[in-house]
Amino acid sequence: MEFLNPPLFLFLCFLLSSSYPLCSATPHLSVSNEAAIDYQGFLNWAREDELFEWIKRVRRHIHMNPELAFNEYKTSKFIREELDEMGIEYSWPYAKTGIVATIGSGGRPILALRADMDALPIQELVDWEYKSRLDGKMHACGHDAHVTMVLGAAKLLQKAKDQLKGTVKLVFQPAEEGGAGAYHMIQEGAIENIEAIFGLHVDNQLRTGAIASKPGPLLAASGRFVAIIQGQGGHAVKPHKAIDPVLAASHAILSLQQLVSRETDPVDSSVVSVTFISAAHGHAIIPDKVTFGGTLRSMTSEGLSNLARRIKEVIEAQSVVHRCSASIDFMEKIGRPYPETLNDDGMYMHVKRVGESLLGEHNVHLSPPVMGAEDFGFYSQIIPSAMFWLGIRNVSVGSYHSLHSPHFFLDENALPIGAALHAAVAVAYLESQASRFH
Numbered sequence: 001m002e003f004l005n006p007p008l009f010l011f012l013c014f015l016l017s018s019s020y021p022l023c024s025a026t027p028h029l030s031v032s033n034e035a036a037i038d039y040q041g042f043l044n045w046a047r048e049d050e051l052f053e054w055i056k057r058v059r060r061h062i063h064m065n066p067e068l069a070f071n072e073y074k075t076s077k078f079i080r081e082e083l084d085e086m087g088i089e090y091s092w093p094y095a096k097t098g099i100v101a102t103i104g105s106g107g108r109p110i111l112a113l114r115a116d117m118d119a120l121p122i123q124e125l126v127d128w129e130y131k132s133r134l135d136g137k138m139h140a141c142g143h144d145a146h147v148t149m150v151l152g153a154a155k156l157l158q159k160a161k162d163q164l165k166g167t168v169k170l171v172f173q174p175a176e177e178g179g180a181g182a183y184h185m186i187q188e189g190a191i192e193n194i195e196a197i198f199g200l201h202v203d204n205q206l207r208t209g210a211i212a213s214k215p216g217p218l219l220a221a222s223g224r225f226v227a228i229i230q231g232q233g234g235h236a237v238k239p240h241k242a243i244d245p246v247l248a249a250s251h252a253i254l255s256l257q258q259l260v261s262r263e264t265d266p267v268d269s270s271v272v273s274v275t276f277i278s279a280a281h282g283h284a285i286i287p288d289k290v291t292f293g294g295t296l297r298s299m300t301s302e303g304l305s306n307l308a309r310r311i312k313e314v315i316e317a318q319s320v321v322h323r324c325s326a327s328i329d330f331m332e333k334i335g336r337p338y339p340e341t342l343n344d345d346g347m348y349m350h351v352k353r354v355g356e357s358l359l360g361e362h363n364v365h366l367s368p369p370v371m372g373a374e375d376f377g378f379y380s381q382i383i384p385s386a387m388f389w390l391g392i393r394n395v396s397v398g399s400y401h402s403l404h405s406p407h408f409f410l411d412e413n414a415l416p417i418g419a420a421l422h423a424a425v426a427v428a429y430l431e432s433q434a435s436r437f438h
């Protein structure tokens with residue numbers, strides 16, 4: 001009966017096709033130019049009225065009910081209910097709210113599709129029917145869309161679960177926004193036995209219908225620091241009786257600017273930005289201490305740890321010069337540094353090829369590296385990974401504001417594309433890797 005459904009028929013043709021090139025036994029994919037699979041069947045199916053309406057309902061429900069990092073309890077429950085509805089098994093909790101669902105044979109090869117679930121502490125300023133119902137919380141980074149697209153892929157994949165040549169894991173993780181949710185998922189065993197992982201992030205710069213990425217480092221390694229310079233307060237008209245931490249902090253902050261301009265290879269990308277500074281207020285008072293802090297970024301973890309070492313040395317040394325003492329906290333417990341997001345060459349090529357078949361070559365772009373950070377980087381340090389940007393830019397519907405803006409608005413036409421791409425990447429991966437295990 002299912003073969004009477006044209007989109008499903010195309011989908012099963014896709015699954016049964018042996019024309020997708022098989023890979024060598026190396027962990028890296030090798031992809032030829034001979035793929036002749038009809039990926040369009042996935043997309044047509046995802047765009048059908050019934051499925052598209054469901055996709056929009058799911059996304060709007062999550063958008064209206066945003067939850068912050070490690071508090072995604074209702075979102076997690078909603079996802080589990082949808083998985084129950086589809087008859088998909090899962091295990092949970094990982095890292096408080098995380099879920100790992102399983103579709104397919106249970107055996108190798110095993111590919112994961114990743115979605116992050118958390119929202120941001122932002123008041124939504126978009127007036128629309130499905131606006132956030134919770135003051136001060138908003139899905140302004142599109143993680144509601146990420147969850148929806150992986151659930152959409154689950155629908156597509158579950159229909160043909162018996163034909164899958166391996167296993168697809170759906171990884172729903174908490175706390176991408178600063179909480180290193182991916183790190184905690186890994187610590188709790190969420191990606192054990194998984195051989196490769198794929199993730200999408202929406203991009204307001206890229207128009208709907210397009211995707212982009214690059215091989216190698218895509219996003220920066222990122223860390224944060226807070227420094228406290230301790231002096232000795234006193235009257236401002238008797239500076240010689242005090243030890244001035246303001247002067248020490250000023251010199252330290254100026255010296256930090258030279259770490260990138262004088263100590264970093266100009267072809268390597270790095271950032272050190274001091275973003276806040278505070279001390280006791282008073283025009284005639286030299287304060288006891290000054291607190292300041294900011295962010296550090298590098299395209300490599302090694303570059304990040306070098307920067308951290310030098311930030312510590314510079315602040316301590318400048319403090320000593322000005323008779324102060326300093327303590328520097330890199331916030332590893334509450335704001336764990338993120339490693340760079342490193343796209344595996346083989347996985348990148350795999351997704352690129354699938355994307356070209358699904359969306360057309362003209363819609364698959366090469367992205368420049370970006371100094372933003374993503375906790376997807378934790379996965380990419382362990383297993384072959386690929387993260388791609390998914391275009392959502394559509395000025396006619398108001399979808400152009402930047403991520404993390406209170407005006408952020410998402411073109412929902414991107415959702416079936418993301419769902420279909422997830423499913424196509426997964427099925428093609430299993431097809432290409434199956435010969436290693438059978």
Ligand SMILES: [Zn+2]
Nearest residue numbers: 141177403404
């Ligand atoms: Zn974000």
Ligand SMILES: [Zn+2]
Nearest residue numbers: 141143176201
């Ligand atoms: Zn995000």
